Amino acid sequence: MNNRIRISFPVFAVVVVGLFSGCTSRVVVPPLTSAPTNVEHVGKFVWYDLLTDDVDAARAFYGEMFGWEFDDYGKDNHIYTIILQNGVPIGGIVASDQLKQDVEQSRWLSYLSVENVDAAVAKTVVAGGKSFANGTDFPERGRVGIVKDPQGALIAYVRSDSGDPDDAEPKPSQFFWTELWTSDLNAAEAFYTDLVSYERDAEADNAVDGSVYRVLKIGDRRRAGMLQIPFDGVLPNWLPYIMTPDPTAAAKRAESLGGRILLAPEGTLHSGSAIIADPTGGVFGIQRWPVQNN
Amino acid sequence: MKSRIKVLLFAAAIIISTATAGCAGSTVYVSGGVGYGGYYGPHPWGGYGGYGYPGSVVVIGAPPRLY
Numbered sequence: 001m002n003n004r005i006r007i008s009f010p011v012f013a014v015v016v017v018g019l020f021s022g023c024t025s026r027v028v029v030p031p032l033t034s035a036p037t038n039v040e041h042v043g044k045f046v047w048y049d050l051l052t053d054d055v056d057a058a059r060a061f062y063g064e065m066f067g068w069e070f071d072d073y074g075k076d077n078h079i080y081t082i083i084l085q086n087g088v089p090i091g092g093i094v095a096s097d098q099l100k101q102d103v104e105q106s107r108w109l110s111y112l113s114v115e116n117v118d119a120a121v122a123k124t125v126v127a128g129g130k131s132f133a134n135g136t137d138f139p140e141r142g143r144v145g146i147v148k149d150p151q152g153a154l155i156a157y158v159r160s161d162s163g164d165p166d167d168a169e170p171k172p173s174q175f176f177w178t179e180l181w182t183s184d185l186n187a188a189e190a191f192y193t194d195l196v197s198y199e200r201d202a203e204a205d206n207a208v209d210g211s212v213y214r215v216l217k218i219g220d221r222r223r224a225g226m227l228q229i230p231f232d233g234v235l236p237n238w239l240p241y242i243m244t245p246d247p248t249a250a251a252k253r254a255e256s257l258g259g260r261i262l263l264a265p266e267g268t269l270h271s272g273s274a275i276i277a278d279p280t281g282g283v284f285g286i287q288r289w290p291v292q293n294n
Numbered sequence: 295m296k297s298r299i300k301v302l303l304f305a306a307a308i309i310i311s312t313a314t315a316g317c318a319g320s321t322v323y324v325s326g327g328v329g330y331g332g333y334y335g336p337h338p339w340g341g342y343g344g345y346g347y348p349g350s351v352v353v354i355g356a357p358p359r360l361y
Contacts, residue, residue, distance in 0.1 A: 176360070215357050227353070233343060263346050289356055291357070
């Protein structure tokens with residue numbers, strides 16, 4: 001028996017050391033949900049990552065704006081920062097200097113729950129989009145793919161190992177809506193309808209002053225919005241919204257914290273929304289919700 | 295000799311199972327691996343100019359009911 005121990009221990013020790021030395025610079029992202037839901041909501045946006053060239057500035061801004069807290073995963077130069085809102089993980093922050101290439105300006109990346117990431121990536125490419133990360137497994141998180149859709153909007157597809165966040169009425173300072181600003185509304189609607197079986201919600205369609213806004217749903221759940229880009233200089237993108245009780249006050253606060261107002265509340269219906277760039281360049285929407293028609 | 299082989303096989307089994315369950319599966323998320331490499335390009339919000347037109351509104355944001 002002693003011989004067996006003497007023989008096996010050196011082998012075991014060498015290999016274990018080797019394993020750990022190969023892992024120290026690696027980052028494991030946590031699950032999408034703090035507790036498994038084991039339910040998929042295909043067609044729902046379930047996660048948001050901020051890619052930024054200044055994590056500290058981003059943390060300071062969003063922490064002040066929304067009371068978010070942050071939790072770092074990883075070590076050394078490989079940190080993935082989880083965004084917590086009242087202790088609930090709602091997104092992440094990735095330092096752009098950790099990326100394979102530099103990011104000129106920061107941006108938010110929205111994650112759409114799909115049934116099959118590989119099939120979704122393939123369908124996107126066939127439709128004229130581009131894949132930047134084919135389906136890849138992340139332990140605990142699930143399978144993720146990153147693409148540009150046929151009109152050029154960046155989006156991530158995810159199939160979560162722990163299930164998707166439950167549907168619940170949104171709360172202040174949480175992401176609660178995601179909409180596509182696109183260069184070809186009809187083509188984009190057709191693409192995403194085919195991708196995740198959306199249906200246009202005619203009841204929620206809205207047209208004011210020639211501005212058309214389409215709402216896409218699955219069953220009776222409204223999952224995403226789409227509009228034709230109304231301004232010169234804006235390229236296709238998915239815009240995440242954070243619930244805010246008072247958009248006008250929030251926009252002023254954002255400015256005082258170094259953010260920039262791209263679309264002021266006065267330029268939106270019932271002054272209920274605004275579009276803001278954080279000090280590092282990440283752009284997001286804010287909206288008062290429930291909607292007030294006055 | 296047979297005992298030695300058994301012990302080595304046992305150690306190998308532990309090592310393989312450890313690797314499968316832990317580090318070997320720890321895909322690099324943001325660095326050196328899949329990351330987000332290559333998606334960059336012009337920022338979708340351009341020069342961050344102010345958008346909107348005086349006297350008009352755009353319809354954006356979530357509808358009054360989600361579920």
